[in-house]
Structures are given as C-alpha cells and as structure tokens.
Amino acid sequence: MDVLREELDLTGTKYGCGEGSCRACTVLVDGRPVASCQLAIAKVQGKEVTTIEGLAAGDKLHAVQEAFVAENAMQCGYCTPGMVLTAVALLRTNPKPTRAQIVEWMNGNLCRCNNYSNILRAIERAAELTQEAPAK
Amino acid sequence: MSAERNPIELERYELEEKPRYRFSLSRRAFVQTVGAGLLITSFGKFGRAQERAGKGRAVAGRFLFDKDGIVMALTGKVELGQGARTQLSQAVAEELRVPLSQVRLIMGDTDSVPNDGGTYGSQTTPRTVPTVRQAAASARELVVELACEQWGVKPDSTAMRDGVIEHSDGRKMTLAELVAKVGDVGAALAGKTSERIELTPADAWRVLGKLEGKVAAIELVTGKHRFPSDIKRPDMLYGKVLRPPSFDAELVDLDSKAAESLEGVTVVRDGSFVGCTAPTTFQARKALEALVATARWNTKPHPSSSELFRVLKETANSGSGRDRPRGSEQGDVGAAMAAADKVVLASYEVPYIQHAPMEPRAAVAEWVDGKLTVWTGTQTPFNVRGELAEAFSISEENVRVIMPDAGGGFGGKHRGDAAVEAARLAKAVKRPVAVHWTREEEFTWAYFRPAGLLEVAAAIDNAGKVTAWDFTNYNSGGSALDCPYTFPNKRVKSQPCDSPLRQGSYRALAATANNFAREAFIDRLAAETSADPLAFRLAYLEDGQLKEVLNAVAKQFKWTERRQDKATDTGYGIACGTEKGSFIATCVEIHVNAPTKEIQVRRVCAAFECGAVQNPANLKSQIEGCLIMGLGAALFETIQFQDGRITTNNFKQYRVPRFKDVPEIDVVILNRPDLPSAGAGETPIIAIAPAIANALHHATGTPLQALPLTVS
Numbered sequence: 059m060d061v062l063r064e065e066l067d068l069t070g071t072k073y074g075c076g077e078g079s080c081r082a083c084t085v086l087v088d089g090r091p092v093a094s095c096q097l098a099i100a101k102v103q104g105k106e107v108t109t110i111e112g113l114a115a116g117d118k119l120h121a122v123q124e125a126f127v128a129e130n131a132m133q134c135g136y137c138t139p140g141m142v143l144t145a146v147a148l149l150r151t152n153p154k155p156t157r158a159q160i161v162e163w164m165n166g167n168l169c170r171c172n173n174y175s176n177i178l179r180a181i182e183r184a185a186e187l188t189q190e191a192p193a194k
Numbered sequence: 195m196s197a198e199r200n201p202i203e204l205e206r207y208e209l210e211e212k213p214r215y216r217f218s219l220s221r222r223a224f225v226q227t228v229g230a231g232l233l234i235t236s237f238g239k240f241g242r243a244q245e246r247a248g249k250g251r252a253v254a255g256r257f258l259f260d261k262d263g264i265v266m267a268l269t270g271k272v273e274l275g276q277g278a279r280t281q282l283s284q285a286v287a288e289e290l291r292v293p294l295s296q297v298r299l300i301m302g303d304t305d306s307v308p309n310d311g312g313t314y315g316s317q318t319t320p321r322t323v324p325t326v327r328q329a330a331a332s333a334r335e336l337v338v339e340l341a342c343e344q345w346g347v348k349p350d351s352t353a354m355r356d357g358v359i360e361h362s363d364g365r366k367m368t369l370a371e372l373v374a375k376v377g378d379v380g381a382a383l384a385g386k387t388s389e390r391i392e393l394t395p396a397d398a399w400r401v402l403g404k405l406e407g408k409v410a411a412i413e414l415v416t417g418k419h420r421f422p423s424d425i426k427r428p429d430m431l432y433g434k435v436l437r438p439p440s441f442d443a444e445l446v447d448l449d450s451k452a453a454e455s456l457e458g459v460t461v462v463r464d465g466s467f468v469g470c471t472a473p474t475t476f477q478a479r480k481a482l483e484a485l486v487a488t489a490r491w492n493t494k495p496h497p498s499s500s501e502l503f504r505v506l507k508e509t510a511n512s513g514s515g516r517d518r519p520r521g522s523e524q525g526d527v528g529a530a531m532a533a534a535d536k537v538v539l540a541s542y543e544v545p546y547i548q549h550a551p552m553e554p555r556a557a558v559a560e561w562v563d564g565k566l567t568v569w570t571g572t573q574t575p576f577n578v579r580g581e582l583a584e585a586f587s588i589s590e591e592n593v594r595v596i597m598p599d600a601g602g603g604f605g606g607k608h609r610g611d612a613a614v615e616a617a618r619l620a621k622a623v624k625r626p627v628a629v630h631w632t633r634e635e636e637f638t639w640a641y642f643r644p645a646g647l648l649e650v651a652a653a654i655d656n657a658g659k660v661t662a663w664d665f666t667n668y669n670s671g672g673s674a675l676d677c678p679y680t681f682p683n684k685r686v687k688s689q690p691c692d693s694p695l696r697q698g699s700y701r702a703l704a705a706t707a708n709n710f711a712r713e714a715f716i717d718r719l720a721a722e723t724s725a726d727p728l729a730f731r732l733a734y735l736e737d738g739q740l741k742e743v744l745n746a747v748a749k750q751f752k753w754t755e756r757r758q759d760k761a762t763d764t765g766y767g768i769a770c771g772t773e774k775g776s777f778i779a780t781c782v783e784i785h786v787n788a789p790t791k792e793i794q795v796r797r798v799c800a801a802f803e804c805g806a807v808q809n810p811a812n813l814k815s816q817i818e819g820c821l822i823m824g825l826g827a828a829l830f831e832t833i834q835f836q837d838g839r840i841t842t843n844n845f846k847q848y849r850v851p852r853f854k855d856v857p858e859i860d861v862v863i864l865n866r867p868d869l870p871s872a873g874a875g876e877t878p879i880i881a882i883a884p885a886i887a888n889a890l891h892h893a894t895g896t897p898l899q900a901l902p903l904t905v906s
C-alpha cells in the first residue's frame with residue numbers, strides 16, 4: 059500500500075486500519091480483491107494489479123462506478139474506492155448476485171458514514187447495467 | 195419559529211481542551227508574541243476575507259466569477275461527507291439563478307474564505323445556508339444591475355434565469371459575456387450595495403429541495419479526489435510521533451542514536467514532544483520502532499473501564515466555565531416524590547465510544563519564510579489556525595489552514611492535533627512533512643464521546659399518573675436534557691465529573707445519552723402503569739412536531755398490530771426525541787437468538803421532521819447513516835481501557851456496523867416547506883438506541899440499562 063500511495067502516487071487506495079479489517083485499501087490482483095495493506099510487494103511480482111485509478115476507461119466510467127454515482131452511494135467517499143473494486147470483483151465472479159450474496163461478499167468493507175443501503179442498491183444497479191451491456 | 199429552530203447547544207468540550215504539547219519557547223517570548231498575536235487575531239478573523247472583499251471579492255467576500263461564467267462561492271464550512279458542499283452549491287444556484295453545474299465551492303481555506311464558524315452542531319442548514327442564500331440573492335441583483343449598465347437600460351424588467359440575464363425586450367447576456375465586458379465582476383460588485391432581498395420561498399425552489407446527486411461524486415468514485423491524507427508537496431517527508439505507552443506517562447530517558455542512524459531519518463525533540471521524519475512511511479515507522487525500544491517512561495496510575503461509573507459518580511464536581519452543573523426545576527419534585535404512591539428508580543450507563551471516521555487524522559505542514567500552511571482534515575479550520583498560531587507563537591496572519599474534503603468527522607475532528615505535530619516536525623527539518631495517524635493512534639489519542647451515568651426517578655400517584663420526574667446526567671453533558679413530557683413536576687441536571695479519558699463532541703453530543711436514558715425509562719413507566727408505550731408517550735405530550743413524528747412512525751411501522759402479535763424472541767420498541775429544532779421517532783423490530791444471545795435488529799422505521807427539506811437524497815443518507823451509526827453504539831461499541839491504555843484500539847476489538855448488521859430501513863420524511871430548515875445530520879441518531887433497548891425489554895421482559903445492550 060505504501061508503495062502505491064507514496065512511490066507511485068496512486069492515492070486512490072486508502073488506509074483505514076492497516077490490519078485487514080476495513081478494506082479501504084482494496085486493490086485487484088489478477089481480478090481478485092486483496093487488502094493491499096496486507097500485501098508484500100514481492101507477492102505481486104508478475105501479477106496484474108488494478109487500483110481505482112485504472113478502472114475507468116479514460117472518461118468512461120466502469121458500470122460499478124456509474125452505478126455508485128447514480129445511487130449516491132457515498133457520503134465522504136473515503137471507503138468508495140475499496141467498495142467499488144470489491145464490487146467489481148464480485149460481479150466478475152457472479153454477474154447476478156442476490157442481495158444476500160452481495161452482503162456476504164461485501165461484509166469486509168467498512169463504511170463509517172454507514173451508507174450501506176445506497177451501496178447495496180448501487181451494486182444491484184451495476185449488475186443490471188452489466189447485464190444490459192456486457193463488459194468487454 | 196426560526197428562533198425556536200436554532201436552539202444551539204454550544205459544544206461543551208472541544209474549546210476547553212488543553213493543548214497537548216508545550217513547545218519549549220521561553221515564557222517571555224511566548225507571552226509577547228501571543229499578546230501581539232491576539233490583537234491580530236481579532237482583526238484577522240473578521241478582516242481578511244472582507245479586506246479582500248474590498249479588493250474585488252464580491253458581496254462580502256463570497257463570490258468570484260471566472261471567464262467561463264463559473265461562479266466560485268467561498269465558505270468557511272467544510273465537507274466531511276455530510277453533504278455541505280452539495281447543499282451550499284444548491285443554495286447558491288437557487289438564489290443566483292444559475293445551473294448547479296455552473297457553481298463551484300471553495301471551502302475551508304482560511305486565507306480565502308469567510309469564517310462561517312466550525313462545521314458542527316447542525317448549523318450549516320439553519321445558519322450558513324440562509325447567509326449564503328442572502329449573499330447569492332444580493333449578488334444576483336447586482337449582476338443584473340451590472341448587465342443593465344452595459345446595455346444602458348433600467349434594471350426594472352430584467353431578470354436572471356438559468357445563468358442568463360434576460361431583458362424583457364429580448365436581450366440576453368450570459369455570465370461569461372458579462373465577465374468579458376466588465377472584467378472582474380467580483381470587483382465591480384464590491385463597490386455596490388444591495389438591499390436585503392427576499393429569498394425564494396420553498397414552494398418555488400428549482401434547485402433546492404430536489405434530488406440532487408453529490409457534486410464531487412466523479413472525483414470520489416475514480417479515486418482522484420485528494421483527501422487530507424493524500425496531499426503531497428514537493429520534497430515532502432513522512433513523520434511519526436512517539437506516543438507514551440499509557441496516559442499521562444512521562445518520558446524519563448531516550449536514546450535516539452539508533453533511529454538517527456537510519457537513512458534519511460531525523461529525530462525531533464521539543465519538550466514533551468518527540469517525533470521523527472523519513473522519506474517514506476515505512477522508514478519513519480522503523481525509526482519510530484527504534485525510538486520506542488529505547489524510551490523509558492514514568493507511568494501514572496489510571497482508572498480502568500471496569501471502575502468507570504463509580505469514578506464518575508465519586509468525582510462529580512462543581513466544574514468550571516461552561517462545564518458547570520446545569521439544570522432546572524419546575525414545580526416541587528421533592529413534595530411530589532414524598533406524596534407518591536410509587537417511586538420508580540433506575541440508573542443507566544453509557545460508555546465512551548469513538549467516532550472512528552474512516553479517514554484517521556492527517557496533516558501536511560509546510561513553512562515558507564516564516565509562514566505556515568497546513569492541509570488537514572478538521573471540522574474547524576479557523577480554530578486550528580488559532581491553535582497553530584498559539585503553538586508556534588506566530589500571528590494568525592502567518593498561518594493558512596486548508597481543509598480538503600475529508601473522510602468523515604462525526605464531531606470527532608474539532609482539534610488540530612495532527613496539524614500541530616506535522617508543523618512541529620516540518621519546522622525542524624525545513625521541509626514539508628505529512629503526519630498520518632494510524633488507526634491505533636486514532637483509537638487512543640483522539641477524543642471520545644463522553645461516558646455517562648444517568649440516574650432517573652419518577653413518582654406515580656394512586657391514579658397511575660406520573661407526577662414527578664427527576665433526572666441527573668453525570669459527565670456526559672446537557673444536550674436534550676429537558677424532558678419533553680408534561681409531567682407536572684420536573685427536575686433535570688447535568689453534572690460535570692473528572693473524565694478519565696479525553697472527551698469531546700460526538701454526533702448529537704449528549705443527546706444520545708440523555709435520550710437513551712429518558713426513553714428507556716419512559717418504557718419502564720409505561721410498563722408500571724400498564725400502558726402501551728406509544729399511548730403513554732402520546733398521553734404526556736403536547737400537540738406538536740414530536741407527536742406528529744410519533745404518529746407517523748407508528749402508522750408506517752404498523753405499531754399497534756405488530757406489538758400485539760409478538761412471536762417468542764422477538765420484540766418491538768419505540769422511542770422519540772428532539773434536539774436542535776428537529777424531531778425523530780423510531781420503531782424497531784429485534785430478534786434474539788435464544789442459544790447464542792445474539793441480537794439482530796431486523797427492521798427500523800423512522801419518521802423525521804426538520805422543516806423544509808433542501809436535499810432529499812442527502813437527507814435520506816444522513817438519516818440512515820445516523821440510524822446505523824446509532825445501532826452500532828447501541829449494540830457493540832464500547833471503549834475499554836486498563837492501566838492507562840485503550841484495549842479496544844482496532845476494528846477487531848472495537849466492532850462497528852457492517853453490511854450484515856444493516857436492517858431493513860424505512861424512513862418517512864415529514865417535509866414542512868412552511869417551516870425553516872433545521873440541520874439533520876445529528877438528531878436522527880438519538881432515538882435508535884432506546885428503541886432497541888425497549889424492543890429487547892419487550893422480547894425478554896427485562897429492562898436493559900447499559901449500553902452496549904446485551905441479553906443474558
């Protein structure tokens with residue numbers, strides 16, 4: 059995480075606890091969500107790491123990002139990068155999750171503004187968006 | 195009405211906190227500079243933004259207009275997720291009659307914005323929004339005048355609509371065109387005066403009152419927004435501060451050689467302050483570990499959380515300043531108690547809890563030619579400016595505090611701790627320094643929602659009527675202390691004590707504790723008099739908004755039906771409350787897992803009234819946020835401490851609500867366009883804990899009196 063934030067200046071990856079309890083620092087490693095605060099740099103050699111900055115294609119937001127905006131799924135937005143990336147990984151493995159499956163998958167991500175209801179709705183909306191226009 | 199809507203309970207604690215460090219300046223130099231500094235302060239506070247107003251910032255330093263016709267509005271309020279940026283942008287757009295997309299807000303930069311007071315106490319809506327609307331309405335009139343001067347016509351039949359100035363003869367001018375003609379519109383406006391202008395009535399709102407999304411949403415979902423902890427400056431170093439191993443421990447000895455031998459590390463010592471800087475956080479952490487290894491401390495005895503409520507009661511004192519005991523008596527409580535058929539007593543315990551905003555405290559400080567600039571996450575940039583000026587014995591003129599939109603506050607970011615630390619380190623190493631608190635530091639060295647012991651007594655006469663109410667809050671404060679029920683004799687008191695932990699504001703302050711005890715006790719009284727909890731409340735309330743929200747929530751929740759057909763291990767509870775001019779009533783359904791004793795809140799229904807609604811989408815998020823945050827405080831959150839250490843210093847020990855804890859939530863907003871708008875980010879938190887306690891009482895038959903609630 060320090061490498062991302064300090065050396066590469068990718069500050070979209072957030073510190074929230076440093077011990078794997080909040081998932082604000084989530085990045086995708088080969089598409090899987092990982093808490094970057096628990097990740098040694100050696101472990102990701104030769105792997106593809108996606109941070110929040112790399113999710114949108116230029117100005118075109120990813121469906122999950124679009125849905126978060128549409129559903130107002132943030133208050134302070136500090137947990138948002140981690141939420142978005144975790145949700146992206148969910149929809150890649152399970153494009154049509156039930157509400158219970160979303161809750162189960164997302165339970166590691168904390169939002170202290172407690173905007174959980176909107177985030178759930180946003181993920182459901184993103185699933186619908188992705189159905190309509192399958193991701194490349 | 196509006197006077198009644200603004201009964202601001204001044205935050206009791208944060209202004210009284212002592213500074214954490216005494217940097218070792220000579221006493222004399224200190225007094226001299228601060229003496230001079232104070233003079234400059236009073237000038238600086240009101241002067242700087244206005245001074246600039248005279249030199250081009252329009253309408254009391256509120257607006258700037260750029261060449262594309264974008265309106266930049268300046269405010270001292272700050273954004274921590276509560277939605278002030280969007281709401282104030284709406285207010286500007288509404289009264290200036292420009293599209294929302296044409297408004298930008300510059301917030302919380304003490305060098306450029308007017309001091310609108312700290313961002314707390316739900317004051318943005320009742321205070322700042324009207325001020326900003328008035329300024330925007332005046333600016334609109336003045337802009338129209340300016341355009342008419344350009345056209346050489348009288349302003350009578352000219353108006354501003356959607357960012358365009360339109361004359362009845364068909365002539366039009368955009369703001370961008372006006373800027374092209376006039377040049378500095380702000381400067382042109384500054385020379386003009388304007389009458390007080392009628393604000394747009396709520397039923398004619400076009401931008402306010404609408405479902406507007408967050409104005410900075412794109413920056414947030416793409417990770418582009420720079421929070422205080424993301425700020426970087428050229429040549430910046432990362433700093434760490436050596437913390438005592440327990441509260442009040444004093445440093446006796448330290449060998450900093452090992453730390454200093456690490457590459458790029460500097461150790462800074464000044465009085466009780468010890469810190470280090472390094473080129474990376476990783477290296478700074480290693481240096482800190484080296485310091486911790488050699489530091490020897492003199493520790494002091496400190497009470498533990500198991501003795502907390504005894505300590506509070508024993509140290510009840512006469513307090514000082516605003517911390518003095520407060521209270522009132524109506525009628526003769528003593529006589530009514532003596533004449534009662536029955537006296538019911540209970541005491542309630544509320545532990546310390548923490549705000550735990552997702553973003554811990556963070557600051558970057560930079561000194562250039564004796565002038566200090568600090569970027570930090572705070573609810574009170576102007577107070578932090580004062581704190582920094584005092585800590586370094588410089589005038590406020592030489593301190594600039596900038597507050598980038600931050601990751602949550604909830605009343606917890608009133609002080610400039612990280613700012614002072616970063617500034618001290620930066621001063622020593624002569625380079626910009628960032629200080630980012632860890633979660634553990636946040637859980638230990640920030641401040642807490644005050645713990646409270648609440649003793650309540652009531653008298654019931656032989657007709658089953660409540661004749662007296664006696665309520666004392668030890669330590670946690672006086673917000674929402676008054677009892678809204680129409681008992682003939684009432685006494686309430688808020689009693690300061692010596693708090694073992696550093697305490698301060700929290701969302702809704704002591705209203706959470708007072709309302710918990712009051713509303714839980716009301717259920718006791720309902721049970722004592724064999725009344726339904728809803729009917730009991732309604733019987734003792736005068737007609738008005740509190741009754742209205744109670745009726746609204748009961749209807750929506752189907753209170754009467756549900757409460758009657760109760761399944762085993764299930765309970766239904768209700769509670770209500772009022773604070774800062776808004777009104778909340780909450781119903782919950784809970785389920786207790788019989789073998790594990792785990793409590794699940796299945797359903798929450800809340801009715802809320804805060805006058806005219808300005809942004810329904812954000813209001814709903816704020817209400818839901820309050821309900822779930824309050825659910826955490828009701829069921830899990832408690833700060834435990836022993837031997838001067840916080841033992842619940844991470845998210846594993848200190849459990850907060852997660853997705854799985856979120857119940858089905860149903861929010862009813864009673865919009866009252868006929869009433870002034872009250873703030874809404876706090877009050878909805880005050881009724882959920884007692885509603886859950888009452889539902890547990892209903893489920894188990896045993897009344898609960900301590901937070902967090904547990905069943906045995």
Ligand code: FES
Pocket residue numbers: 072073074075076077078079080081082083084093094095096
């Ligand atoms: S910062 Fe990595 S999980 Fe919290």
Ligand code: FES
Pocket residue numbers: 131132133134135136137138168169170171172173275552601602
């Ligand atoms: S939006 Fe603030 S922490 Fe989630």
